[in-house]
Amino acid sequence: MKSLMRISLIGGAIILALTGCDEKTKTESASNNNSNTVITTTAQKEAYAVGSSFSTYMKHSLDSQKIDVDTEYLLKGFNETYAGHSALATSEIDTILKALGERIQKEESERLEKESNESIASGDKFRAEFAAQEGVHKTESGLLYKVINPGSDNHPTIDSTVVVNYSGKLVDGREFDSSYSRNEPATFPLAFVIKGWGEGLQLIGEGGEIQLVVPPELAYGKQSIPSNGEEGVGIPAQSTLVFDVKLISIEKNESLSTQDEATDSATPVSDQ
Template sequence: MKSLIKMTLVSSAIVLALVGCDDKKNSPAASNKVTISTDAQKEAYALGSSFASYMKSNLEQNEISADSEYLISGFNETFRNDSQLSKDEVKTVLEAFGKRIQEENKARFEKEKATNTEAGDKFRTDFAKQAGVKQTKSGLLYQIIQEGSGRHPAAEDTVIVHYTGTLIDGRKFDSSYDRNETATFPLNGVIKGWTEGIQLIGVGGKIKLVVPPDLAYGDQSLPAQDDKAGIQPASTLVFEVELLGIDGDNNSNEKEATEPKKSTK
């Protein structure tokens, strides 16, 4: 079973780069439901369901679409060794399709980058005019909400924080408050804007950071997760961060700090 699952996931990865899904409620495949009676049938159905969910999710993320009726027919007929296309024809079609998808993705990336760059520049210019806002040599903009009475961390320290991260339009992409747990991580292991910005306040302090793309994720994009927004290329990011403590300090104000499962900020 393990080898079969592994093979299926590998096959999924190949298919995901090449095809898409556009559900049709009235397709023949949608109207014919099987009856699940045995454990073996349940296992086979679960494997197919997992395959479909994994494929559908990744196709939506890549904004690729295709006729689901033909997609399912291609799978079923080929699985029965009754494909209407030869292996060479499939290869030729998919190579052309893959090239088209790459070109579309590149065009979409360039458009998103240009739009986000222009919007980010305007947002930072406007934010810089607000009372109490300062800018560092690197281009990081910050506004100290509360100085904090404890010591300032160094880049080599591990900090304990609560934070909210939003895009410039206010949509939230991450929040330790929403998880109801603080985050703990080495300050030199996060984005440059954080490494520099958190050192500007002491323990007990709070700061607002407006981070330009080159101090954040640059041209990378991060997918949306659950109810949180994704991050597009060249995005300016906004954070409000409370410095609760410095790991290892006896006098740190930790406020029930906990180790995070994984830090991405």
């Protein structure tokens, strides 16, 4: 686990300042400017930009790792150390940060274990209920599926590249990905998607539609997938995933040959 407290963050913050913040951050800063600071010279602008970038980077790092700190003392530590008057010796700081890193790692491990156990329990319950529905079938691998429309006789193979529209949800109904929301079909080489997709899409032909309920061992297993953006929905470890997929077409002689080309598409692409 990378410690956010390491001094290398300062270098990272300066790099961010020199390369510039993203447009969203710039817009938010401009629309929420309640500062009374007067900036007139280029040197002042540059210095303020470095400080602002460092603050943004540090706040994001703290928030992403769910670390709650006393802001007053965080600023004191920065200002006094920068001025050469730290209240703590370097050796003491190293000891404190090492202990903090260990505590964060322990808390994160406990959180992931709890999250995984909850995902397993909810996934097992959902799959049992789905399996009892009319028209639902189960493969030897454990994939559950329901064919909505079988489509044509032209079925893809594991070596095919398919064009699809789909939505992906967690078992609680929250949608984590959808080609419909992007208003554009997605293209996937079946050899590079999660196992549940690679197996499931071969069960229908062009024009067909299928609902896939994918157990974690055929999806992302113990891996946790972060959300895309603040409003997005991530995929917890050990999640059962629910996909509604329409197979639009099978590409002819245009199979993608690398995983990197496949990752232009969305969530079902596997990194295994």
